[in-house]
Amino acid sequence: MKAKYYILVMSLVGLLSYRHGMAQHVGFDLPDKLQRVRIDFELHNNLIVIPVVLNKTLKANFILDTGVQYPIITEKALADMLGLTYSRRIIIQGPGEKDSITALINTDIHLQLPGGVESGMNQSLLVLENDYLNLRETMGVDVYGIIGYDIFSRFIVEINYDEKYLVVHEHKRYKPKRRYKKLDMRVYNTKPYVSLMVENKRGDKNKLSLMIDTGASHSLLIDSPDDRSVLPTTNIMSVIGRGLGGDIEGHLGRVKNVKIGKYEFENPIVSFPQEGDYGSAVMRGSRNGTMGSEFLSRFNVVFDYFSGTLYIKKNKNYAREFEYDMSGMTLVAHGTDFNEFRVGSVRYNSPAYLAGVKRGDIIHSINGFNFEILNLSGASTLLRQKEGKKITLKITRGEEEFKTSFKLLRYI
Structure with missing residues (x-):
């Protein structure tokens, strides 16, 4: 099964040091007199998703990513809704099928996180002209951007994967916890x-x-x-x-x-x-x-x-077994509201292949669970959970509807 993750590599981002107009405050701050702020997050396919308000008007989900230097909007349509203007276009080198892609630079956006953590009015970010990541399709949730270094460089960041929250601390006030x-x-x-x-x-x-x-x-x-x-x-x-x-x-x-x-x-x-x-x-x-x-x-x-x-x-996940997909098929979110599963590919001679599953099939349920109950992250977990487990799929292919079953098989 295709791994549900992405890798981002930026180049030429030094161009973002450019600022126009008079000198203004740059970077994120906590609300006055607070030394830390807790932010609850969602976890999808091991990725931390937090809400971000852009220009005090539009809320969108962003991935918290230590691998990116500047915030990124992955779908230009969102930036168009905000009416963003751009100072220049740059080339980004990144891994994958394309040698390079283009991105636009905006240098005057305002970003706000939960709890009143916010940037100055001249925060920089990149807007991808074409979305090769397809985050909403590969994650099954509405995710439109990525944010990283601006948070980690400004605060000490505590991430509690057990209870799905993070805390941003003023670094001068932080005291390390003894059990860490x-x-x-x-x-x-x-x-x-x-x-x-x-x-x-x-x-x-x-x-x-x-x-x-x-x-x-x-x-x-x-x-x-x-x-x-x-x-x-x-x-x-x-x-x-x-x-x-x-x-x-x-x-x-x-x-x-x-x-x-x-x-x-x-x-x-x-x-x-x-x-x-x-x-x-x-x-x-x-x-x-x-x-x-x-x-x-x-x-x-x-x-x-x-x-x-x-x-x-x-934490409680420490002893969890390392497993990989045991079905042989990849799934992506499908439908107007991304509320169905679509088969992206099927590995030859895998359990799904031998059960007749084909690329492009629409899966309405897995073992009786539909997308609203299982979601894409839950489906991925189910398909790598236990060798020998029986999987039953309800499938639509064109005008045909049918069920098929197979048992999970460990490849590695």
């Missing part, structure tokens, strides 16, 4: 990195520097040519993600062990992008890959960019 373990974190080119140890099935150990990417729903991704030996002998070829330029292909497999700080994980699933599909866009040598939210969400975490520290404490 402290890890060194390097912030380079606006992005956070930590080191961990990966052991392959042959017993070889590799110390890797991975970018922490809350905007990617995978577990770990390794993208260093020097570390290809980590690639497991048993693996599958798949679309492993989606970048600004479209789909990213690669391999998926299990490594023997991953250790971060004092914590160890056995047999986690790791993604290995196909050379040229991803690495050329991220300047090889700056990192060995990424740590996504499938891995990070096993902890409650605190990002402290000011001291270069990541605090982690294992």
